[in-house]
Amino acid sequence: MTEMPRVALVEDDEDLRVSTAQLLSLGGFAVDAFPAAAPALAAIDSDYPGVVVTDVRMPMMSGIELFQTLRTRDPELPVILVTGHADVPMAVDALHAGAWDFLAKPFDPAALVAAVARAATARALALDNRRLRALASEADESGLVGRSPAIVRLREMIPVLANADIDLLVEGETGTGKELLARLIHRAGKRARHRFLAVACAALPDALLESELFAGVGDGSVVAASRGTLFLDDVDHAQPGLQARLVQLVEERSVRGSPVDIRVIATAAEEARRASDAITPALLYRLAAVRLRMPPLHERREDVPLLFAHLVDLSAARLRRPVPALTQGTRDHLSRHDWPGNVRELAHFADRFVLGLDAEASGATLPPSTAPLPGRVAAFEREAIVEAVLAVGGDAGAAMDRLGLPRKTFYYKVQRHGIDLNALRRRVER
Numbered sequence: 001m002t003e004m005p006r007v008a009l010v011e012d013d014e015d016l017r018v019s020t021a022q023l024l025s026l027g028g029f030a031v032d033a034f035p036a037a038a039p040a041l042a043a044i045d046s047d048y049p050g051v052v053v054t055d056v057r058m059p060m061m062s063g064i065e066l067f068q069t070l071r072t073r074d075p076e077l078p079v080i081l082v083t084g085h086a087d088v089p090m091a092v093d094a095l096h097a098g099a100w101d102f103l104a105k106p107f108d109p110a111a112l113v114a115a116v117a118r119a120a121t122a123r124a125l126a127l128d129n130r131r132l133r134a135l136a137s138e139a140d141e142s143g144l145v146g147r148s149p150a151i152v153r154l155r156e157m158i159p160v161l162a163n164a165d166i167d168l169l170v171e172g173e174t175g176t177g178k179e180l181l182a183r184l185i186h187r188a189g190k191r192a193r194h195r196f197l198a199v200a201c202a203a204l205p206d207a208l209l210e211s212e213l214f215a216g217v218g219d220g221s222v223v224a225a226s227r228g229t230l231f232l233d234d235v236d237h238a239q240p241g242l243q244a245r246l247v248q249l250v251e252e253r254s255v256r257g258s259p260v261d262i263r264v265i266a267t268a269a270e271e272a273r274r275a276s277d278a279i280t281p282a283l284l285y286r287l288a289a290v291r292l293r294m295p296p297l298h299e300r301r302e303d304v305p306l307l308f309a310h311l312v313d314l315s316a317a318r319l320r321r322p323v324p325a326l327t328q329g330t331r332d333h334l335s336r337h338d339w340p341g342n343v344r345e346l347a348h349f350a351d352r353f354v355l356g357l358d359a360e361a362s363g364a365t366l367p368p369s370t371a372p373l374p375g376r377v378a379a380f381e382r383e384a385i386v387e388a389v390l391a392v393g394g395d396a397g398a399a400m401d402r403l404g405l406p407r408k409t410f411y412y413k414v415q416r417h418g419i420d421l422n423a424l425r426r427r428v429e430r
């Protein structure tokens with residue numbers, strides 16, 4: 001949230017409303033002031049980019065009822081209650097039900113501004129997380145996550161390239177997603193029903209590779225992958241002998257006189273970063289009908305948070321752990337680090353984050369201990385429920401037993417914390 005944080009101020013006493021609004025404006029907030037709960041409810045939707053400060057005792061609808069209604073719309077919206085002495089016990093109940101904080105009248109102006117500022121920070125983070133989650137799940141479907149112009153263009157090209165059936169050379173640094181792109185292209189076209197034969201040109205001794213590839217029999221051979229895709233990883237590391245055989249294959253589309261229908265997708269380091277003779281001109285010329293470039297992460301920093309959210313989801317599912325909330329510390333690390341190992345390095349960081357092993361991410365599942373107690377208690381409770389549901393394989397009944405909660409309380413808390421049981425079940429099943 002880059003614009004000024006908003007505060008919805010609900011107060012029926014006009015003098016108090018005007019003075020409090022002034023106080024909050026001076027504190028740096030954009031104030032939406034309402035004389036009653038009803039107009040406030042009409043104006044505050046579930047994406048409200050700010051927090052609510054409401055008087056408790058009001059005619060028609062009380063501040064508590066307003067809080068309860070807002071809670072059902074968006075459990076993450078912080079609501080701060082302003083109450084007279086007589087209503088403190090009621091406000092405490094509301095805290096247990098998830099209200100952010102309360103202040104007793106007459107309140108210290110500085111205390112109000114400080115409470116609103118804390119709530120606004122939490123709200124900004126929550127909305128940010130929500131936006132990232134939405135973007136990540138949107139991108140999930142296409143497989144290539146990212147919103148940088150370069151990635152968006154590549155994503156658009158996948159179906160085009162899949163149907164064009166020409167050989168490709170994908171250039172880029174290690175871990176940028178070259179193989180992923182190749183697999184997505186393979187999957188999107190008519191070759192998807194046949195094999196994707198991945199050959200690590202750098203990993204195997206030349207002779208072995210050659211005999212394996214061109215033997216004409218066996219699982220690893222080009223013939224076995226006929227009608228599929230031959231993926232030549234790090235072709236710039238293939239020995240000249242093998243490169244010569246590859247030229248022949250690409251040129252003649254045959255192995256020992258038998259025709260093979262194969263599409264070749266090769267990867268290599270970028271031209272500027274490889275020795276001038278790393279790929280023989282004959283091979284380069286034939287492979288590079290289309291050359292694609294996977295940019296390194298430091299050139300597309302806007303992809304980092306998005307990729308991270310996606311990779312954390314994958315790690316959490318694989319490791320069967322709850323998805324921890326993203327904190328400012330983790331966020332700072334994401335934006336400061338240079339990621340020389342690109343997406344692969346980011347994936348390892350995501351694993352450590354999910355396991356709580358990373359110093360940058362430690363304590364990430366709970367808000368900092370300076371946060372108001374209700375917020376911390378709520379975060380802890382939410383974690384405990386998510387963990388229990390995941391631990392018992394998504395079975396709500398078993399989770400209740402494990403937590404020792406009566407059925408009604410369990411569902412009440414699930415709803416209050418905005419826990420999506422179906423999403424958790426899907427995560428377990430994956």
Ligand SMILES: Nc1ncnc2c1ncn2[C@@H]1O[C@H](COP(=O)(O)OP(=O)(O)OP(=O)(O)O)[C@@H](O)[C@H]1O
Nearest residue numbers: 143144145146173174175176177178179180343344
């Ligand atoms: N844009 C992306 N969206 C989602 N996942 C990605 C993306 N880019 C890379 N990944 C993931 O990051 C990991 C590394 O990617 P990949 O193996 O494709 O990189 P590479 O460029 O082929 O690396 P190398 O050259 O070292 O073999 C994989 O797990 C891949 O799924």
